Amino acid sequence: MLEIQEKNCFYLFNFDAPKADQQRFFSPEFWQEKQRILGSAKGRGTTWFVHSEDLFGVNTALRHYYRGGLYGKINRDRYWFSSLENTRSFAELYLLARLHQAGLNVPKPIAAKVEKTGLCCYRADILTEKVENARDLTALLQTEQLTQPLWQEMGKMIRKMHDLGICHTDLNAHNILVQQLGNEQKVWLLDFDKCGEKSGNDWKADNLARLHRSFLKEVERMGILFSEQQWHWLCAGYNGDV
Template sequence: MLEFQQDNQFFIFNFDRTFKQQHQFFDPSFWQAQQRILGSAKGRGTTYFLATQDWFGVNCALRHYYRGGLWGKFNKDRYTFSTLSQTRSFAEFSLLQRLYEAGLPVPKPIGAHIKKGKIGVCYQADILTEKIENAQDLTALLQNQSLSDKTWQQIGGLIRQLHDLQICHTDLNAHNILVQNTEQAQKCWLLDFDKCGEKSGDFWKAENLNRLHRSFMKETERMKIQFTEQNWTELMFGYHQHFNQKDKP
């Protein structure tokens, strides 16, 4: 890990080598000048996909943190600073690294950045993560095809692994699951761990799953995705099957 400060900016990187331009890695115009922008995706803001395989070992996704809801109309991207580890980008970087080291299919965190305001009360944040190649948002995929029972079970197993680590994905929905097509099979990934973290006990786990189920039902109406209650049964089978198998030799 490489951590450093430059004036009112703080950086952390998941590599050991030093780049002359590393303080510019969170500026889309830098990557544009380098002709390394592969594409982009619109959400709350714009996520840029970057050709960085030769530098970092993987291509990357660059995301700026934006506020949502009514508050976001008045304050689009500033957050109150308390400690560096609790800032949005540094906290998500740390959690992703923990999950990545535990073997969960999450994007590898590459870097995080915050820029404090002149007074130091507020900050803006960015994060660089691995770009998952040959992958589609689950909802986009389900608009055109159905998934096999095995893939639904795989999704359930992934959520169980997360829950067994006592990690609550506070925005667990169908858009935060990616399906990657490999030569062998479909591989599922979990995304967007902003504001997520560890929770004790088990009381929250059923509601976390219910949130995901509501998301599927909503997108069945809104996006006409191919989703049935049998699909959910298979997902839950994978969730409980992972629990039954984890202690087997």
């Protein structure tokens, strides 16, 4: 990782040698000037998709960190600064790097930015791989039944993450992607903001239960095609019973 400071901004790059204009990689306007914007997605803020395969080996997703809930209406995007390692973007980039190196299907980490504002606050951005030809699991399950091997693969992926001691604090059906690669499908895990290492084992069952509740919620809310049989397949993959 290449770490750079420029005035009140700190940058973390997942490449060895500096690149031209790298401090501007976190500006949507920069990519628009270069005519590299592929599209965008609306959530808490806007995620911009960038044509960058020639630069990083993959196309990328640029995301600014925004607060949610009632507090987010007062303070939209500023966070308390304690250390660089604990900032939202640096922590997520380091975690993605660890999971990526361990062979999990997570977006490749590219770069992170922290901008200190005032004495004790910061704003943050992150640049990660755009998973191509992929759909949110809940969107897919509105029209398609997934195969038993794919549900088992989902369970194996979560188990591998848990075996590394990593708790995905927002593990839900929306943070799982299914990528279509020809006639094959591949499962990806997303959104590791505020996630990290956790000791012990009791939390693992709670983490799985959280995911199960999210499936049941989306059956009611979105009418997704999900049954207890499919959950058993996922758990079989998790427990190695395949």
